[in-house]
Amino acid sequence: MQQHRAHRPILDVDLSAPEPIPQAGIDRAVELMRSGRLFRYGEQRTGELEVSALEKEFAEYVGTRYATALNSCGATLFVALKCAGVKWRDKVLMNAFTLAPVPGAVAHAGAEPVFIECTRDYTIDLDDLRRKANGGANVLLLSHMRGHIADMEAVSALCDELGLYLIEDCAHTMGAKWNGQFTGTFGNIGCFSAQTFKHINSGEGGLLVTDDKEVAAKAILYSGSYMLYGQHGARPSMDVFEKFKYEIPNFSLRMSGLAAALLRPQLKLIEQRALVWNARYELLAKLLSQNNHISVPPRSEKEEFVSSSIQFSIHGLNDSEMAAFLDKCDERGVHIKWFGRSEPLGFTSLYEHWRYVTEPQRLQQTDTVLKRLCDMRIPLCLTDDQCRLIAAIIHESIAEVGH
Numbered sequence: 098m099q100q101h102r103a104h105r106p107i108l109d110v111d112l113s114a115p116e117p118i119p120q121a122g123i124d125r126a127v128e129l130m131r132s133g134r135l136f137r138y139g140e141q142r143t144g145e146l147e148v149s150a151l152e153k154e155f156a157e158y159v160g161t162r163y164a165t166a167l168n169s170c171g172a173t174l175f176v177a178l179k180c181a182g183v184k185w186r187d188k189v190l191m192n193a194f195t196l197a198p199v200p201g202a203v204a205h206a207g208a209e210p211v212f213i214e215c216t217r218d219y220t221i222d223l224d225d226l227r228r229k230a231n232g233g234a235n236v237l238l239l240s241h242m243r244g245h246i247a248d249m250e251a252v253s254a255l256c257d258e259l260g261l262y263l264i265e266d267c268a269h270t271m272g273a274k275w276n277g278q279f280t281g282t283f284g285n286i287g288c289f290s291a292q293t294f295k296h297i298n299s300g301e302g303g304l305l306v307t308d309d310k311e312v313a314a315k316a317i318l319y320s321g322s323y324m325l326y327g328q329h330g331a332r333p334s335m336d337v338f339e340k341f342k343y344e345i346p347n348f349s350l351r352m353s354g355l356a357a358a359l360l361r362p363q364l365k366l367i368e369q370r371a372l373v374w375n376a377r378y379e380l381l382a383k384l385l386s387q388n389n390h391i392s393v394p395p396r397s398e399k400e401e402f403v404s405s406s407i408q409f410s411i412h413g414l415n416d417s418e419m420a421a422f423l424d425k426c427d428e429r430g431v432h433i434k435w436f437g438r439s440e441p442l443g444f445t446s447l448y449e450h451w452r453y454v455t456e457p458q459r460l461q462q463t464d465t466v467l468k469r470l471c472d473m474r475i476p477l478c479l480t481d482d483q484c485r486l487i488a489a490i491i492h493e494s495i496a497e498v499g500h
């Protein structure tokens with residue numbers, strides 16, 4: 098038995114490996130470095146402004162009137178909250194299941210999160226949202242966490258009914274649509290990430306989209322435009338800035354020219370990358386679902402997701418068996434994150450770990466879901482055979498912990 102085990106294949110892939118930057122991006126970045134013009138604005142002679150070009154292309158891509166580039170998605174969420182008029186001690190409704198920069202952005206804006214339960218399908222629970230929306234909050238910061246998109250017609254209708262201002266956190270849904278419409282365009286503001294582990298990569302980066310001209314002007318001013326906002330690529334007309342230009346602080350959250358140079362060619366690759374990611378996801382989902390300890394939630398016909406990672410729930414294992422199962426997977430090269438860990442590890446933390454939140458909140462349904470929730474990246478380089486090996490390793494590891 099021992100010997101048999103020793104011969105078992107291991108997965109020899111770094112599941113967190115990003116893709117290289119396309120050559121066109123590298124060339125343009127080198128050109129910019131040679132010129133020294135890395136700041137997004139010029140003063141006397143501007144030349145072609147990389148960040149402005151990206152903004153224009155991104156607005157065209159998602160189909161919004163305006164786009165503003167910033168230095169991260171977390172900063173973009175913060176600016177979005179400021180644009181929504183969130184003030185000190187205001188309450189902001191948000192998913193309990195999300196990533197730490199989201200409650201971080203709420204705290205940055207001086208506000209208090211009100212956590213909303215997570216469904217079995219890993220999306221926001223609209224019944225709980227309805228219940229908690231009456232507590233004085235008028236902004237919903239909605240995360241499409243790990244790319245899982247809630248029923249956006251229902252979300253929009255509920256926001257209209259309850260008078261909620263909707264900000265979409267699309268860190269994991271760049272390129273994804275609900276019923277043919279890009280995420281980030283359902284609410285008042287959409288926020289995207291260009292961090293290495295998202296769908297386009299400049300190390301760090303954020304993009305804010307909106308059709309609201311006043312929001313666009315405010316976002317540009319908050320981002321730190323000095324009085325050079327006229328150089329923006331997808332901005333409202335100059336008179337809109339007049340109203341706000343002395344009122345809005347410069348938070349210095351700009352994107353650098355270098356980041357934009359790397360991102361522009363990647364925008365054109367999203368569709369193609371999505372096909373590869375989704376094919377891997379479908380295969381993994383099919384293979385994993387064959388195990389009666391694993392469930393992969395069904396996805397709506399209306400959801401055109403971009404699955405750069407896969408989430409699944411494990412049933413019938415207690416906490417120590419879960420930990421043992423994950424260790425076994427890890428030993429064989431399959432690195433799975435577990436949201437049920439009592440201590441935060443790497444990128445995964447739970448709402449209860451965000452202890453700067455003053456009002457303690459308990460979300461039983463979310464606790465139950467996250468206790469079982471596993472999360473694995475899907476690098477674009479993964480082959481079909483490697484997907485089969487991953488599934489085999491997961492099945493065998495579950496069996497080895499006694500099931």
Ligand SMILES: *Cc1c(COP(=O)(O)O)cnc(C)c1O
Binds near residue numbers: 289
């Ligand atoms: C990554 C992520 C963010 C933050 O993005 P950064 O660009 O790293 O600041 C926000 N929300 C979710 C759901 C994320 O996954």
